Amino acid sequence: MTHTRFLRIAIVVVMVAVITVLHYVTNIHDARMHDIYRRLYYLPIVLAGLWFGLRGGLITALTTSVLFIPHVIFQWKHHPAVEPEQYLEIILFNVIGGLTGFLAGKEQEQKERYQLAAQQLEASFFELKRQSEQILDFEEQLRRADRLAALGELSAGMAHEIRNPLASIRGTAEILRDGIKADDPRSEFATILIREVDRLNRVVADFLDFAKPASAEQTRIDLVAALDEVVALTRLAAAKKQIVITLAGLPTLELIADRNQLKQAFLNLILNALEAMPEGGSLTITTQTGEDEASTSFADSGSGIPPEHLARIFSPFFTTRRDGTGLGLAITHRIVVGHGGRIEVESAIGVGTTFTVILPLGW
Numbered sequence: 516m517t518h519t520r521f522l523r524i525a526i527v528v529v530m531v532a533v534i535t536v537l538h539y540v541t542n543i544h545d546a547r548m549h550d551i552y553r554r555l556y557y558l559p560i561v562l563a564g565l566w567f568g569l570r571g572g573l574i575t576a577l578t579t580s581v582l583f584i585p586h587v588i589f590q591w592k593h594h595p596a597v598e599p600e601q602y603l604e605i606i607l608f609n610v611i612g613g614l615t616g617f618l619a620g621k622e623q624e625q626k627e628r629y630q631l632a633a634q635q636l637e638a639s640f641f642e643l644k645r646q647s648e649q650i651l652d653f654e655e656q657l658r659r660a661d662r663l664a665a666l667g668e669l670s671a672g673m674a675h676e677i678r679n680p681l682a683s684i685r686g687t688a689e690i691l692r693d694g695i696k697a698d699d700p701r702s703e704f705a706t707i708l709i710r711e712v713d714r715l716n717r718v719v720a721d722f723l724d725f726a727k728p729a730s731a732e733q734t735r736i737d738l739v740a741a742l743d744e745v746v747a748l749t750r751l752a753a754a755k756k757q758i759v760i761t762l763a764g765l766p767t768l769e770l771i772a773d774r775n776q777l778k779q780a781f782l783n784l785i786l787n788a789l790e791a792m793p794e795g796g797s798l799t800i801t802t803q804t805g806e807d808e809a810s811t812s813f814a815d816s817g818s819g820i821p822p823e824h825l826a827r828i829f830s831p832f833f834t835t836r837r838d839g840t841g842l843g844l845a846i847t848h849r850i851v852v853g854h855g856g857r858i859e860v861e862s863a864i865g866v867g868t869t870f871t872v873i874l875p876l877g878w
Contacts, residue, residue: 523566527575530559535582553604556583560608564615568623572616576609583608677719685712738768738777738809738874739802745781746800749789757795760785764802768809770876772854777874780850783843784813784870791817791868804876808856812871819864828860 534555541548556579564572587601692705739762746760753760788798796816803810820828827833829848851858856874 527559527563531579538586560612561615564612565619568620569616572612576612579608580605681712681716685709732773733771735769736772736774738770741774741778745778749785753789758792759797761799768802768804770809776850780847783847788813788815791815808873808875810871810873812869814869816867819866820862820868
């Protein structure tokens, strides 16, 4: 029993008891006071009906009647003209108690129905909100799919129209550089030309990889071993920037995936982290496993990603770096989603960024 319910019962009991005692101790000839006490009985009866419903109203009314009847029989028997009025009052006690309790119970039922309807509306609202967010996510996926389709149509032509001329330009630049003395300023210009051609060739290669991905070859692989190979490839570049790469977590982790595609995705994430720490720092790669999925987190101590950019980092061609192509994270996202997984991102300005790749253990 709650404290409030106990207090309400006590109030009703005390009121009935006090009014009854006043009836019995007041002189029978003081009719005016007895009329007042009789009317006061309605107060606990109505309160009991409001607080405890039909049962509470009737129980209080019946209790009041039982306590009041001896007073009528033994003290008002010498006043036959007044006695019928007392019995009618007793009947009225029960009518008021039952009616008040009935109406209060109906009001409580209606209130509960409204509360249930409000809860259902709230649940419907959140479900509608979830579905709306899902629809927006599907629309974003469709937009990305449209871009991929357009890129696929352009890729074959670009392979010949851009890469072949680039190879010719690079070869010509090398011939020119070889014919120039090393101390000639034109030698530096030729070197710059070759370097920029190589950069443009990498952009085209990324573009083609994104537009025409190789078909996945699903086999059972050791995820940790694949990570070790990727980390080994990047340790020298990390050391030059005074970045410490730490591989933590499980010693081995097997799942069904395309080894080369996952290595490419991990390489993109590591290179992205190195770019975020030009002044040095740390990159911690942690592997974990759950009941039916594996997670690999890449936590760097870089500059962090602005909140307004987080929603766009996986969009093709979105980049904040002057020499970036905006395809590295897009390719990574496509590879992970293609494996039935997902990527989660947490970032804080001045603290760092954590990319978590979550993959199913097997299909």
